[in-house]
Amino acid sequence: MPDYDPDPLCQDAVVIGGGFYGAAIAVYLAGQRGLKRVVLVEQESALMTRASYNNQARVHNGYHYPRSFTTAYRSRVNLPKFVRDWPLAIKQDFTKLYAIARRNSKVTARQFERFCRDIGASIQPADPGLKALFEPRLIEDVYRVEEYAFDTAQLSSWAARELQDSCVQIRYQTRVTSILKGAQAPLQVVMQTSQGHQDVIACRYVFNCTYSGLNQMAGDFPGVSAGLKQEITEMALMQLPASLSDLGITVMDGPFFSMMPFPARGLHTLSHVRYTPHLHWNDQQEINPYQRLDRYERDTRVDRMLRDVGRYIPEVLKAKYIDSLFEVKTVLLKNESDDGRPILFERHLELPGCYSVLGGKIDNIYDVLETLEAEKFFGSDNQGKC
Incomplete structure (x- = not known):
């Protein structure tokens, strides 16, 4: 028998991954799309400790991509926005x-x-x-x-403040093991804590922002097609x-x-x-x-x-x-041939309400948010029913 509640309160969205993309998407959903019950699940004990930290810390302006005009141009468009939105994190x-x-x-x-x-x-x-x-x-x-360049410590501080202000619930040291089609809710996210405790969240939407771990979920999750x-x-x-x-x-x-x-x-x-x-x-x-x-x-x-x-x-x-x-x-x-770094934004048709997101560079976040603008999202009712 599972050691979790088989009929949990329904959440609006679960975001898997507490890197920059996961945090920014959770803040966006709660702050701009009106989803009141958003849960962020992070395997580490703090935000932005993996790929968001362990990188070159460069805010690209297009120069790096002479063999990929699209990537270069998007960087030119996105850099001024990034400087405007995260000024404390920018080193100039x-x-x-x-x-x-x-x-x-x-x-x-x-x-x-x-x-x-x-x-x-x-x-x-x-x-x-x-x-x-x-x-x-x-x-x-x-x-x-x-x-x-950008300062990941500043971005992490921003994320912690904004997630708290947006009432996003964060579950640290927790790994998502599978995503399932729910019986009472559209989706169920099965998790395991670092202490071995298993739990499940019922929700309308799932955003898989686990970067290198995109394909590491079991259950009904089909994996990314790319x-x-x-x-x-x-x-x-x-x-x-x-x-x-x-x-x-x-x-x-x-x-x-x-x-x-x-x-x-x-x-x-x-x-x-x-x-x-x-x-x-x-x-x-x-x-x-x-x-x-x-x-x-x-x-x-x-x-x-x-x-x-x-x-x-x-x-x-x-x-x-x-x-x-x-x-x-x-x-x-x-x-690989042109060194381009577009985003991967995939809707899993086999699992409606489930999305996978992979960002090539930190400024690609605007490409993700622009894509999300075209999506329709519906929250749960006041009793947490889907």
Whole structure:
């Protein structure tokens, strides 16, 4: 017999996943769509401790995607909104540089300039002093651009405040195990706490925002139809020398690297296209990505990153390695060739009222919210009946 109430009070919506997307969707449903009973379920003990934290902390402005015009343009549209809506989380007090490699780059400097003009992104030649940081035999040109970083600690504080003000109930250290077609309610969400206690929530709507865990629910949940690729990745946290500490740098476009401020720790992330991904596989329901990450030997590749980056920017060899952030990164298989990062927003027709959401970048949240605007939602009555 189950150790949960077989006839629970019906909730309006259950959002699975307490990352930035899950929190923002829960706040949106409660604050703008009038759903009064919203529950957020998070496997960790706090909000935004997984992929929302363990990443490059970049608010994109389109420069990074010369091979995906749609992704680049959406970033250009979304960045001003993100700066407007989360000003306390935005770090702007650094100079952002994009450099084009002479060899093995998939775009030339001239092509990059034309691309930036096409998407309306600000670009200007870097000052001679900044350009002098780069090895001219390997770098064709260097540009000063407008791009920012975000502070996950600030975003987490915002989420906690807004969820409380919106009366969203949060269940921490709780994992959703299955989603079922309900008998008395449209849907039932079966959960298990870290202490092993099982519970169920009856609800009208479910939003699966579990990122790498999208396909890890059992029951009647059909899984997402899009193919997913999982990667175990490493972001090296570095203390940069004074000559680089006020900079963010990206070398384009191919097997190169980025250094970005990481405001939550007062450091910089160092990522490398060749060395940041440690392991990858096509997503399968029987392979739990987070369990695979837990079992993975987290041997840093920072020495290899620095050795290659130092050829392009010799000053980086003075940097001090502090730590590494290991996480599972999830991307759509269809976008591997063009490096695009669209959202995945899927309505599960076999399970009406159930949605799966995957964001490629933090600013994609506006693409999700715009999509949700077209959906019709109905709340439960005052007695909690569906």
